Each structure stands twice: as structure tokens, then as C-alpha cells.
Amino acid sequence: MDSRDRRRAATLAEIKAAARRLLVSGGSAGVGLRAVARELGLTPPALYRYFPSHEALIGALIADLYDELTTALMDLQCADEDADLGARLYLLANGLRDWALAHPAEFGLLFGTAVPEPDGDGHEETPGHQAAMRFGALFKELVAQIWHQKPFPHPADDELGTVLVEQLTAESEHFHGMPPGAIYLSLNYWTRLYGLICMEVFGQLHWVLPDAAAYFEAQLFEIGQALGLDCPEPE
Amino acid sequence: MDSRDRRRAATLAEIKAAARRLLVSGGSAGVGLRAVARELGLTPPALYRYFPSHEALIGALIADLYDELTTALMDLQCADEDADLGARLYLLANGLRDWALAHPAEFGLLFGTAVPEPDGDGHEETPGHQAAMRFGALFKELVAQIWHQKPFPHPADDELGTVLVEQLTAESEHFHGMPPGAIYLSLNYWTRLYGLICMEVFGQLHWVLPDAAAYFEAQLFEIGQALGLDCPEPE
DNA sequence: GTTAACAGTTAACGCTGTTCACTCAAGCTC
DNA sequence: GAGCTTGAGTGAACAGCGTTAACTGTTAAC
Numbered sequence: 393m394d395s396r397d398r399r400r401a402a403t404l405a406e407i408k409a410a411a412r413r414l415l416v417s418g419g420s421a422g423v424g425l426r427a428v429a430r431e432l433g434l435t436p437p438a439l440y441r442y443f444p445s446h447e448a449l450i451g452a453l454i455a456d457l458y459d460e461l462t463t464a465l466m467d468l469q470c471a472d473e474d475a476d477l478g479a480r481l482y483l484l485a486n487g488l489r490d491w492a493l494a495h496p497a498e499f500g501l502l503f504g505t506a507v508p509e510p511d512g513d514g515h516e517e518t519p520g521h522q523a524a525m526r527f528g529a530l531f532k533e534l535v536a537q538i539w540h541q542k543p544f545p546h547p548a549d550d551e552l553g554t555v556l557v558e559q560l561t562a563e564s565e566h567f568h569g570m571p572p573g574a575i576y577l578s579l580n581y582w583t584r585l586y587g588l589i590c591m592e593v594f595g596q597l598h599w600v601l602p603d604a605a606a607y608f609e610a611q612l613f614e615i616g617q618a619l620g621l622d623c624p625e626p627e
Numbered sequence: 628m629d630s631r632d633r634r635r636a637a638t639l640a641e642i643k644a645a646a647r648r649l650l651v652s653g654g655s656a657g658v659g660l661r662a663v664a665r666e667l668g669l670t671p672p673a674l675y676r677y678f679p680s681h682e683a684l685i686g687a688l689i690a691d692l693y694d695e696l697t698t699a700l701m702d703l704q705c706a707d708e709d710a711d712l713g714a715r716l717y718l719l720a721n722g723l724r725d726w727a728l729a730h731p732a733e734f735g736l737l738f739g740t741a742v743p744e745p746d747g748d749g750h751e752e753t754p755g756h757q758a759a760m761r762f763g764a765l766f767k768e769l770v771a772q773i774w775h776q777k778p779f780p781h782p783a784d785d786e787l788g789t790v791l792v793e794q795l796t797a798e799s800e801h802f803h804g805m806p807p808g809a810i811y812l813s814l815n816y817w818t819r820l821y822g823l824i825c826m827e828v829f830g831q832l833h834w835v836l837p838d839a840a841a842y843f844e845a846q847l848f849e850i851g852q853a854l855g856l857d858c859p860e861p862e
Numbered sequence: 863g864t865t866a867a868c869a870g871t872t873a874a875c876g877c878t879g880t881t882c883a884c885t886c887a888a889g890c891t892c
Numbered sequence: 893g894a895g896c897t898t899g900a901g902t903g904a905a906c907a908g909c910g911t912t913a914a915c916t917g918t919t920a921a922c
Binding site: 396399400403434435437438441 | 898899900901902903
């Protein structure tokens with residue numbers, strides 16, 4: 393009952409490796425159930441011993457990719473153990489962009505398609521969703537650390553409007569008790585970073601900026617300032 | 628040769644209407660060639676009299692949707708003929724968000740998928756691409772008008788770095804001769820607006836903000852300020 | 863009135879995800 | 893060790909997909 397399980401785990405890893413290979417070479421459309429089976433010299437129905445459907449296979453691949461990205465970013469920001477928190481956020485943001493540019497197909501699979509609405513009742517608890525949460529926590533944790541080490545100036549409640557303050561306050565526990573204005577700036581950081589990288593990777597930017605590296609750098613400086621950080625000046 | 632052409636144009640419109648219907652009801656995956664044919668009571672090969680491939684049909688649908696969005700936004704900002712330019716930009720931004728939220732499937736088809744790289748030599752001249760250009764021109768024109776009416780303070784060249792200034796200057800003609808710093812702020816406006824709407828529509832935001840309307844309003848105020856506008860204060 | 867062009871159909875090909883019935887080898891129990 | 897069970901893998905099949913080829917009517921033009 394042991395060597396049996398090991399063999400199963402091995403082929404399961406092989407399946408996901410083949411799927412990954414097909415994703416890189418042919419985009420998300422290229423990773424079909426039959427194509428994966430062909431890659432392994434198996435017949436298509438054999439894969440149903442490991443995944444209940446094609447969608448489940450893709451879901452497992454997504455979860456794996458999220459985890460890979462998360463650990464890659466953790467390694468990156470923990471490499472300079474004595475780096476200050478601002479530098480770590482800078483590493484995180486740049487690391488995310490580098491990963492996205494180096495693995496556009498994988499990034500597209502993770503962030504390019506629409507996330508299904510949270511079905512209200514039972515929290516959509518797919519492995520991919522959980523992995524995405526772990527990924528998102530990276531940023532929340534780091535921003536909260538930055539805040540608690542040196543609180544940055546943030547908009548007052550009456551500048552944000554009562555509705556927004558109420559919504560942000562509801563998220564306060566997820567941000568380690570930060571005030572609404574500080575959560576607003578953190579959300580701003582994430583929103584702009586995410587938007588920038590998506591636009592660059594998905595090519596929505598290179599009809600005006602063929603190489604968006606300098607623009608990204610300038611924007612990173614700008615959004616870091618809002619969090620009280622002085623990131624490296626652009627060139 | 629006249630009633631013939633009219634009949635052809637009519638069925639062509641019917642095809643695109645059916646495709647649109649399927650897009651709304653079943654997402655971009657639902658608008659298949661056979662499904663469109665079924666919707667019209669035709670056999671699948673009949674559609675090849677009107678489009679050389681399924682991809683071409685989707686392309687035509689995309690172009691139509693771009694044009695619909697463009698004219699809708701033009702109508703919106705021209706309804707108040709005497710509104711000042713800042714208010715028109717505000718209408719444009721809010722109109723885009725409203726359209727995206729009201730037509731998520733259409734928005735996903737237009738902006739959700741990756742844009743193919745510009746192939747360098749011959750400018751990718753699909754109808755969809757041209758329509759996207761007309762859409763993008765809406766913003767460029769309006770921002771340029773705002774700039775020429777009342778130039779807003781913008782970062783100096785040495786604040787942006789030589790590389791970025793060079794790239795922005797190359798785009799100067801498309802922005803009616805605006806200086807690099809002003810183009811930078813315009814790009815910033817578009818980038819943030821686009822990122823915000825994409826995140827909201829694609830559900831990447833509603834795990835932290837179930838209703839992003841207030842956040843959007845606050846951000847719109849912020850990015851408008853950078854262009855020297857005083858948009859309506861949040862609530 | 864003949865001819866040519868065109869809309870549309872039927873049949874088929876190769877592809878996809880998926881299911882069912884089956885085989886064969888490995889592991890456990892008596 | 894014999895018998896049984898479990899599970900990995902196969903082959904055949906189904907429905908649906910985009911696409912092509914050959915064919916049938918209808919309709920406009922000379």
C-alpha cells in the first residue's frame with residue numbers, strides 16, 4: 393500500500409508536468425486532456441483515474457502554479473534577510489512582474505480569466521482558490537508589517553466617504569487592525585501593481601509603450617511613496 | 628444586385644445578433660459556430676458564406692462591440708454639450724465602468740483576452756484592432772483637449788528618467804504635442820482606470836470589496852486630480 | 863431563355879471531453 | 893501458495909466541435 397501510492401503520486405506529478413509543458417508551448421488552449429495523455433503515452437481515459445474531469449486537471453495546475461509563484465516570491469524577499477520592509481515590498485512587486493513576463497502563459501492562466509463569483513453560501517473552496525489566498529496573504533502581511541513598523545500618512549475617514557470607510561473597516565481584521573485610510577492605500581498599491589502587470593503581459597500596453605519597464609519602475613516609485621517608502625529613484 | 632445585397636446584409640446582421648445573444652447568455656465559450664447556426668435555424672456550413680472561419684466571426688463581433696461601446700461613450704459625453712471637459716472625462720470613465728458592469732461577457736471578450744503582439748512589419752489591421760484604436764482615441768482626444776485648455780502640472784523630465792522620457796516623447800504626436808510629463812499622467816489615468824474596471828468586472832476585487840463602487844469613485848477622484856480636475860467629491 | 867452566381871444542404875473528416883465495459887497485474891487475506 | 897480484491901490502463905463508442913467537398917435549388921443578369 394506504499395509503493396502503490398508512491399507510483400500513483402509519481403504519475404500524478406508527471407501528468408501535471410506534461411500539462412505545464414503544454415501550457416508553456418501552446419498556451420492555455422494547448423493543454424487539452426487528450427494532448428496531456430498523448431504527451432505521456434497514455435490513452436485519454438487513463439487520466440480519469442487521477443482527475444475527475446479536464447477542468448479539475450486545470451484546477452490542480454492552477455493551484456500548483458499559485459504555490460510555485462508564492463514560494464518563489466517568498467524566497468526572493470527572504471534572500472536579503474536584513475533588507476528593510478520597503479525593499480522587500482519592492483522585491484515582491486518586481487519579482488511578480490519578472491515572473492509574469494518570464495511565464496506569460498502561466499500568468500495568463502492564473503490571472504487572465506475571470507474568477508467565478510463567490511457563490512455566497514459555501515465559500516468557493518477549490519484548491520486554486522485557497523492557493524490564491526495564500527498568494528494574496530503575502531502582500532497583506534508585508535504591507536501590514538510596514539504599517540506597524542512605521543505608520544504612513546493616510547487619508548482621513550471623511551476624505552474617503554462613509555460607505556467606503558465602512559467597507560474598509562470590515563476588512564480591518566484581515567489587515568492586522570490597520571485603519572481604513574491605511575487599508576485604502578494598501579488596496580491602492582495592489583490594484584495599481586496588478587493592473588500594470590496585467591496590461592503589460594497581456595499586451596494592452598505595448599501599442600503605446602513597446603517596453604514598459606521604465607514606466608513600471610516610475611509607477612512603482614509612485615505607489616511606494618504613498619506607503620511612506622522611498623524606493624530606488626528611477627535611474 | 629440590390630435586393631440580393633440587402634438580404635445578405637440582413638442575414639449577416641442576424642448572425643452577429645445571434646452571436647451576441649449567445650455571448651451574453653453563455654459567455655465567450657458559448658458562441659460557437661454550430662450554436663450560432665442552430666440559433667438561426669441554419670446548418671453550420673451555411674455560415675461560411677458569410678465568414679471565412681469561426682475566428683473571423685468572433686473578430687467581427689469584437690469590432691461591432693468596440694464600435695457600440697465607442698458610440699455609446701461618445702453619446703454620453705456629448706449629451707451635456709455645455710459640460711466642461713473635466714466633467715466629460717468623468718462621464719467617460721463612469722460610462723465605461725457602467726457599460727462593463729452591465730455587459731460583463733462583452734467586456735470580457737473585448738478586454739479579457741490577450742492581445743496578440745504587434746507583428747512588427749505589417750500593422751495588425753484586423754477590424755477589431757481598428758475599432759479598438761477608435762475607442763482608444765476617445766480618451767487621447769479628450770485628455771489632449773483638457774491639456775490644451777488648461778495645462779496641468781506634470782512631472783519634470785528628470786523626474787521620469789531619460790528612458791521613459793524618450794519613449795513618451797515618441798508618442799507625443801499621438802497626444803497632440805503634449806510634453807512627456809503630461810503624457811505620463813494621461814497614461815497613468817488610463818492605466819489605473821482600465822486596471823480598476825478589469826479587476827472589478829473579472830471579480831478579482833470582490834473578495835476584498837463586495838461592492839467596489841465607492842472605491843472606484845474615490846480612485847476616480849484621485850486620478851482626476853492628477854490631471855488638474857476637481858471631480859465631484861465622494862459623497 | 864439560357865447561364866452564371868449564390869444561399870443553403872448533406873455527408874464526411876479529424877478533433878475534443880467523457881463514459882462504459884473490459885483486461886491485466888499487484889497486493890492482501892486465508 | 894490459492895483466491896479475491898483493488899486499481900491502473902485499454903478499446904470502443906457517444907456527442908459535440910470547426911471545417912471541407914460535392915451537391916441542390918433559387919435568383920439575378922445577359
